[in-house]
Amino acid sequence: MGQEPSKHGRSGRWNAPILWAAPALLGVAMALAPMDGEAAPSRKGLPVSIAGTASVIDADTLEINRERVRLTGVDAPESGQKCRDAKHRFVRCGSIAANALDAWINRNPVTCAIEDRDRYGRFIGKCSVRGANMQEWLVTNGHALAYRNYSTAYVSAELKARKAKAGIWAGEFISPWDWRQGLRLDGEAPTKAMIDGKFFD
Numbered sequence: 141m142g143q144e145p146s147k148h149g150r151s152g153r154w155n156a157p158i159l160w161a162a163p164a165l166l167g168v169a170m171a172l173a174p175m176d177g178e179a180a181p182s183r184k185g186l187p188v189s190i191a192g193t194a195s196v197i198d199a200d201t202l203e204i205n206r207e208r209v210r211l212t213g214v215d216a217p218e219s220g221q222k223c224r225d226a227k228h229r230f231v232r233c234g235s236i237a238a239n240a241l242d243a244w245i246n247r248n249p250v251t252c253a254i255e256d257r258d259r260y261g262r263f264i265g266k267c268s269v270r271g272a273n274m275q276e277w278l279v280t281n282g283h284a285l286a287y288r289n290y291s292t293a294y295v296s297a298e299l300k301a302r303k304a305k306a307g308i309w310a311g312e313f314i315s316p317w318d319w320r321q322g323l324r325l326d327g328e329a330p331t332k333a334m335i336d337g338k339f340f341d
Contacts, residue, residue, distance in 0.1 A: 186254050190263065194250040199237035199283050201262065202250065208262040209252045213291035214275045215316045216284035223313035224325060226305075233308050237283035240307075244277060245269050282307020285315060 190209065194202040199216030202209045216237050217223065223233035252265035267274040278284035279297040282304075286294040302309045314323050322333025333339065 184256075186257065186263070189251060189253050190265070191249060191251040193247060194245060194267075194269075196238050196242040196245070198234060199241050199278060202252070202267065204250060204252065208260075209254075209267065210258055210260075210262045210264050211275050211278070211284075212255055212264050212266055213287055213293045214278055214284040215287040216278060217308065217313065217316055218319060221314070221316065221319050222325065222328065223308050224311040226310040228311065230325075230327070231311075233313060237278070237307070240281070240283050241274075241278060250274070280306070282309045287317075289317075 190204050190207060192204045194204050194209075197203055197208065198219050200211045200214055202211070217234035219234045219238065221232070221234040222230045225231045248269050250267055250269045252263070252267040254263045254265040256264045258264055275284070275294055276297050279286055279294040280301055282301040286292065286298040288295065301307060312325060314325060318339075321338065322331035323339050324331055324334065
């Protein structure tokens with residue numbers, strides 16, 4: 141997300157009316173400032189963070205306090221997605237990734253720093269449990285990929301997973317973003333998108 145440009149004035153000089161108005165402006169600012177222990181105003185109606193017991197919807201989406209949170213910077217296999225394991229067998233890698241995340245969380249409290257909302261109304265955020273970065277754990281263990289279209293924060297973790305043949309890197313898989321568009325592995329029934337020639341070697 142872009143940041144607002146700096147809004148400096150045209151001159152560093154202060155005019156006399158500003159000087160006598162300063163105490164009044166300071167009083168207004170103090171009245172509007174949050175008291176100790178009070179949450180600061182949210183950005184665009186977003187909370188600064190959300191925390192609590194998390195339900196794993198899939199390996200990159202949680203539900204906390206009835207709110208969906210999409211993990212920023214990563215993309216995990218979809219719930220119905222199949223991959224091939226090290227023995228070349230089809231496995232439900234999306235379910236495997238989600239179950240692994242659920243076991244790792246182990247009902248410990250999850251905290252997510254909220255950055256935005258996506259077009260589906262879900263919060264987008266960076267989440268942690270027991271002080272550990274959830275996205276980093278997912279990618280390092282081969283349960284998700286770095287979502288380079290949106291962030292390069294987890295590219296190094298992905299390279300480690302690939303070298304270690306962790307998780308989905310042990311076998312063969314379709315990137316989740318291509319799978320959602322209709323691409324499938326050899327041996328799976330072709331989708332309409334494949335039949336229509338959307339994907340080419």
